[in-house]
Amino acid sequence: MSVSPVKRQKMESALDQLKHHTTVVADTGDFNAIDEYKPLDATTNPSLILAAAQMPAYQNLVDDAVAYGKKLGGSEEEQIRNASDKLFVLFGAEILKRIPGRVSTEVDARLSFDKEGMIQRARRLIDLYKEVGVGKDRILIKLSSTWEGIQAGRVLEAEYGIHCNMTLLFSFAQAVACAEAGVTLISPFVGRILDWYVANGDKKTYEPSEDPGVKSVTKIYNYYKKFGYKTIVMGASFRNTGQIKALTGCDYLTISPKLLAELSKEHVKLTPTLSVKEAQACNLEKIHLDEKAFRWHHNEDQMAVEKLSDGIRRFAADAVKLDRMLKVDCCITFLPR
Numbered sequence: 001m002s003v004s005p006v007k008r009q010k011m012e013s014a015l016d017q018l019k020h021h022t023t024v025v026a027d028t029g030d031f032n033a034i035d036e037y038k039p040l041d042a043t044t045n046p047s048l049i050l051a052a053a054q055m056p057a058y059q060n061l062v063d064d065a066v067a068y069g070k071k072l073g074g075s076e077e078e079q080i081r082n083a084s085d086k087l088f089v090l091f092g093a094e095i096l097k098r099i100p101g102r103v104s105t106e107v108d109a110r111l112s113f114d115k116e117g118m119i120q121r122a123r124r125l126i127d128l129y130k131e132v133g134v135g136k137d138r139i140l141i142k143l144s145s146t147w148e149g150i151q152a153g154r155v156l157e158a159e160y161g162i163h164c165n166m167t168l169l170f171s172f173a174q175a176v177a178c179a180e181a182g183v184t185l186i187s188p189f190v191g192r193i194l195d196w197y198v199a200n201g202d203k204k205t206y207e208p209s210e211d212p213g214v215k216s217v218t219k220i221y222n223y224y225k226k227f228g229y230k231t232i233v234m235g236a237s238f239r240n241t242g243q244i245k246a247l248t249g250c251d252y253l254t255i256s257p258k259l260l261a262e263l264s265k266e267h268v269k270l271t272p273t274l275s276v277k278e279a280q281a282c283n284l285e286k287i288h289l290d291e292k293a294f295r296w297h298h299n300e301d302q303m304a305v306e307k308l309s310d311g312i313r314r315f316a317a318d319a320v321k322l323d324r325m326l327k328v329d330c331c332i333t334f335l336p337r
Contacts, residue, residue, distance in 0.1 A: 014241070015263035017270040018248060025234065025254035026099075029091050030055075033257035034098045037264070041101035043187070043236070043254045045142065045167070046109065046318040049091055053325065061090045066326060076327070083326045084108075084319070085121075089128040096138055104165045105129075106142035109315035118143055118152035126162055140165040140185060144312055145174040147294055154181035165234070168311040171304030173297035175220040177289050179229040187254065188217045189237035190247070192311065196303045208246035209273075212303075213237075218274060221250055225279035227286050241266065249274035 015037070018024060026039040029052035034042055053062050069083030092103045105125055111117040122141040129139055141156065143149040145166045153164040163184040169175060170193055178186045190213030197212045198204055208214055217235045224233055234252035238244050241262050244253055249272030255263070289297065298304055 011267045011269070013264045014245065014266035014268055014270055015260060018244070018253070018263065021249050021270070021272045022247075023101075023252040024260075025101075025252055026260065027236065027254040027256045028052075029095070030257060031094060031098060033260070034095060037257070037260045039099060039101075039255075039260075041103065041140075041252070041254075042095045042099055043104040043140075043142070043165070044088070044091060044095070045106045046315045046322060049088060050318045050322045050325070052091065053087060053322065058091075061087060061094070062326070065090055069326070080323045080326055084322055085125060085128060087322075087326070089125060089132065092139070093129065093132045093134055096134060102138050102140050102163070104140040104142045106167065106315070107144075108319055109144055109312050110319060112144035112146050112312045112316075113148050115148040115152045115155075118149060119155055122152070122156050122162055122164075123160065126160075136162055139163065142167045142187075144315075145169040145178060145186070145308070146312075147177070147291055150174070150177045150181050150183070153178070153183040157182050157184065167236070168308055168315075170216075170307045171298045171301040172216070172219060172223075173289060173294050173301070174304065174308075175223070176287060177294050179224060179227075179231045180289065183231055185232040185234055185252070186220070187234050187236040188213075188220055189307070189311070190214060190217055190235050190243050191237040191239040192307050193303060194239055194243070196307055200303075208242035211243055211246065214243055214246045217247055217250065219284070221274050222279040222282045223284050225276045226282055226284055245270055246273055248272050 024039045025041040025043055026034050027043050029044045029048040052058055065083045065087035068086040069079040072082045088105050092105045095103045107118050107121045126136050140163050142165045143153050145168050153166055156162040156164055165185045165187055166178045166183050167187045169186050169188045193213035193216055194211055221233045232251045234254055235247050235250050236254045238259055241259055248270050
């Protein structure tokens with residue numbers, strides 16, 4: 001349906017309309033993009049921080065992180081780890097100056113199967129934020145949605161009041177386990193689900209309503225709302241604006257600067273496709289997953305198994321690259337104890 005030039009001028013952009021129905025989150029570590037699109041919240045991950053840390057504009061944050069690592073001393077590994085954690089927090093603190101809501105900061109993906117390690121690192125990140133004057137109410141700690149990660153989220157939420165964002169989520173089993181753990185937010189990866197089906201099936205293009213990633217998030221949203229779970233559903237990892245518009249009404253959507261820009265230039269009418277009322281009328285049945293049931297149901301979803309392991313490897317690889325940058329490019333001088 002075409003829109004006349006006059007009506008186009010009067011109609012809000014797709015992005016502005018989306019903000020009426022869904023909380024828009026910027027999926028970036030670039031402060032300029034956050035300033036331009038004015039999201040409520042922002043998310044980061046090792047890949048985004050690695051990209052931002054290589055921009056000359058943010059060299060001062062890298063230098064400060066390196067200085068912090070040197071100051072604490074210890075082994076080479078300890079100095080790099082401390083510098084890396086500090087860098088994530090420095091980016092997060094700067095982002096929080098530009099948004100009214102919360103920023104998500106990710107625990108090292110190399111700890112994805114270490115429940116206690118994730119808990120300790122999460123608490124460390126919260127302490128670092130406290131040192132720069134940021135309270136835990138403005139932070140979401142991102143954890144991989146492995147069984148260990150989900151149980152770490154349960155402990156952090158219940159025992160320490162630390163809000164968690166469960167990332168790398170691809171299966172319905174992961175979503176159910178996260179809800180039962182009482183975590184604050186989940187990030188189902190719409191685009192990466194689509195990628196798998198395109199790579200492994202005969203069908204190469206999908207209408208937004210039939211997109212397997214969109215359908216996955218819709219099912220999760222409906223399940224959560226039907227059974228009264230408080231966990232926020234935040235669709236993530238989008239490949240095109242059609243996926244985003246097909247999830248209008250979802251609690252949150254985290255969107256890259258490129259797609260935010262496209263939405264800001266589109267002037268088509270958006271109507272919510274997800275709603276609590278429709279969710280409560282759906283025919284989904286409630287299930288319970290202990291560890292054995294979780295592992296079985298997740299394992300039955302080939303896409304989710306492959307994408308979770310691939311996602312962990314990718315984030316871990318970028319964490320390694322970030323470590324190398326802090327060590328080599330920034331010339332940390334390691335001193336023996």
